[in-house]
Amino acid sequence: MNYNSKHLTNSPEGRDIASIIHPLTNLKSHLEKGPVIIDSGEGVWVTDIYGNKYIEGMSGLWCVSLGYGQERLVNAAANQMRKMPYYHLTNHKSHNPIINLAETLLNMAPVPMSKVWFANSGSEGNDSAARIVWYYWSATGKPQKRKIISHRQAYHGNTIASASLSGMYYNHASFGLPLEGFLHTTPPHHYRFAKPEEGEEEFATRLAGELETLIEKEGSDTIGAFFTEPIMGSGGVIVPPPTYYEKIQKILTKHDILLIADEVITGFGRTGNMFGTTTMGLNPDMIVCAKGLSSAYIPISALFVNDKIFEAISNESDRVGVFGLSFTYSGHPVSAAVASEALKIYEEEEIVEHVKRVTPVFQEGLRDLIDHPLVGEVRGVGLLAGVEFVKNKINHEPFSNELGVGAFCNQRAEEHGLIVRAIGDTISFCPPLIIDINEVEEMISRFRLALDDTWKQFKNISEH
Ligand SMILES: Cc1ncc(COP(=O)(O)O)c(C=O)c1O
Known part of the structure; x- marks a missing residue:
C-alpha cells in the first residue's frame, strides 16, 4: 500500500485532520491515524488517491447497492437539474418526478400501503x-400512547x-439519550443471548414473553409503536x-401497538426479495x-404509511389546520428522478434474481469459515452477512473489547484490498448487489488472508 505522510499539513490527510469531524470515528485517534481517502469507483471497486484498489465489501455504508459508475443515475440527475432543480411539496404544490416515484413505490410495496412521505x-x-x-394516536383519541x-x-x-430509537450505547452515551419514553428490548440474537440448551424456538418464545411483560409493566395504553x-x-x-416475528406480531396486535419496519438496509433486494x-x-x-x-x-x-394511518393523520391535519411535518428537501425532484431511475435498473437488470443467484456462493463461502479457529458464528441472508469472532468457540465467550480483534481484522482486510466493517468483533459484509460470482470469491479469499493475519496476532489469547 502506498501512503503519503499523514501529518504534512498540506497533504490531503493533513488537511482532513486539520478540518473535519468524522462520524462514527474516534476523533482523538483520527488525529494520529488520519483518513484513507477514496477517490473513485467502478462496479464493486473503489480506488484511493494513491491508486490502491479495494473491493467495497460494504457498499459504502450499506448503501451503494447498484455499485459505482451507473451512468443512468448520473444522467437522471443532470437532466432533472437542467429542467427543474428544485420544487417543493408544501401548500398543495407537486411535480412529476415525485408523483412518478411515489406511484412506483406504492406499486412495489410488500404489503398494501396508502401513501408515501419523503x-x-x-x-x-x-x-x-x-x-x-x-400524531396518529393523538388523532385517534389516545395521545398517551407515546x-x-x-x-x-x-x-x-x-x-x-431516531438516535433514541437506536439501541447502540455510543448513540446515547454522553448525549443524554435516549429521550424519555423510548424503551429497548433484547435483540433476537440466538447465538449471543440464548440460555444454555435453549433452542431457537424457545428463545423466540422467551423474547416474545419479555416483550409482553415490558408492555404490561409500562401499560399497553402507553405504548404506541414497535420499530x-x-x-x-x-x-x-x-x-x-x-x-420470532410471528410471535411478537401477535403480541403487538393484541395490545394495539403499531409496527414499523425499518428497511433502510434491507429494502431493494438486499435479502433476496425486494423487501425484508x-x-x-x-x-x-x-x-x-x-x-x-x-x-x-x-x-x-x-416512508410508506398504510390506509389506517393515512386516514387518521389526514383528519388530524384538518383539525390542526396543516400537517406540521416538513423538510425543505422533502420530495426533492433531483433525488426523485435518480430514485426512479434506480428502481428501473433494479427491475430491468433483474437485480433481485441476480442476488438470488449469487447468494449461495456468498453465504456458503462465508459459512465455510466456521472451521477457522477465530470464527464463532457466520450469519446472514441474501447479500448481507456477519462473521463473529470469539475467544472460546464452545461457550461463545467473546474477546475483551480492549483487544480490538475486529478492528485489527478490519485494518488487515484493507491492507489486502478489501473494505469491510468491524462491529465489535463481528465483521459485516454488504457488497453492492451487482457483485458477480468471481468478485464474491475474490472478496472471500481476501478476507481469509485478513482472518489468518488476525489469528496469528491473537492466537495466544484464544481459548481454542
Ligand atoms: C437500519 C437503519 N436505519 C436507519 C439508518 C439511518 O439512515 P441515515 O444514515 O441515512 O440517516 C441506518 C443507517 O445506517 C440504518 O442502517
Whole structure:
C-alpha cells in the first residue's frame, strides 16, 4: 500500500485532520491515524488517491447497492437539474418526478400501503415515523400512547428521536439519550443471548414473553409503536429466529401497538426479495426505506404509511389546520428522478434474481469459515452477512473489547484490498448487489488472508 505522510499539513490527510469531524470515528485517534481517502469507483471497486484498489465489501455504508459508475443515475440527475432543480411539496404544490416515484413505490410495496412521505435520510424517515406515531394516536383519541419500543443494538439513525430509537450505547452515551419514553428490548440474537440448551424456538418464545411483560409493566395504553429492522444491520447483522416475528406480531396486535419496519438496509433486494418485510414475514403499518432507493447516488428516504394511518393523520391535519411535518428537501425532484431511475435498473437488470443467484456462493463461502479457529458464528441472508469472532468457540465467550480483534481484522482486510466493517468483533459484509460470482470469491479469499493475519496476532489469547 502506498501512503503519503499523514501529518504534512498540506497533504490531503493533513488537511482532513486539520478540518473535519468524522462520524462514527474516534476523533482523538483520527488525529494520529488520519483518513484513507477514496477517490473513485467502478462496479464493486473503489480506488484511493494513491491508486490502491479495494473491493467495497460494504457498499459504502450499506448503501451503494447498484455499485459505482451507473451512468443512468448520473444522467437522471443532470437532466432533472437542467429542467427543474428544485420544487417543493408544501401548500398543495407537486411535480412529476415525485408523483412518478411515489406511484412506483406504492406499486412495489410488500404489503398494501396508502401513501408515501419523503425525506432525505434514513434518520429523517424514522424520525418522521415516530412523529407520525404520536400524531396518529393523538388523532385517534389516545395521545398517551407515546412510548416506543425497539431493540437494544438496533440502529435507526441519528436525529434525536431516531438516535433514541437506536439501541447502540455510543448513540446515547454522553448525549443524554435516549429521550424519555423510548424503551429497548433484547435483540433476537440466538447465538449471543440464548440460555444454555435453549433452542431457537424457545428463545423466540422467551423474547416474545419479555416483550409482553415490558408492555404490561409500562401499560399497553402507553405504548404506541414497535420499530424493527427486519434483519438488524449495524448491530452486527442479526437474523431473528424463524418464528420470532410471528410471535411478537401477535403480541403487538393484541395490545394495539403499531409496527414499523425499518428497511433502510434491507429494502431493494438486499435479502433476496425486494423487501425484508417479505423475507421475514412482517405486516407493518409503516415502512422506512432509504440507502438502496437511490443506490446512495443522492440523499432520499421514503416512508410508506398504510390506509389506517393515512386516514387518521389526514383528519388530524384538518383539525390542526396543516400537517406540521416538513423538510425543505422533502420530495426533492433531483433525488426523485435518480430514485426512479434506480428502481428501473433494479427491475430491468433483474437485480433481485441476480442476488438470488449469487447468494449461495456468498453465504456458503462465508459459512465455510466456521472451521477457522477465530470464527464463532457466520450469519446472514441474501447479500448481507456477519462473521463473529470469539475467544472460546464452545461457550461463545467473546474477546475483551480492549483487544480490538475486529478492528485489527478490519485494518488487515484493507491492507489486502478489501473494505469491510468491524462491529465489535463481528465483521459485516454488504457488497453492492451487482457483485458477480468471481468478485464474491475474490472478496472471500481476501478476507481469509485478513482472518489468518488476525489469528496469528491473537492466537495466544484464544481459548481454542
Ligand atoms: C437500519 C437503519 N436505519 C436507519 C439508518 C439511518 O439512515 P441515515 O444514515 O441515512 O440517516 C441506518 C443507517 O445506517 C440504518 O442502517
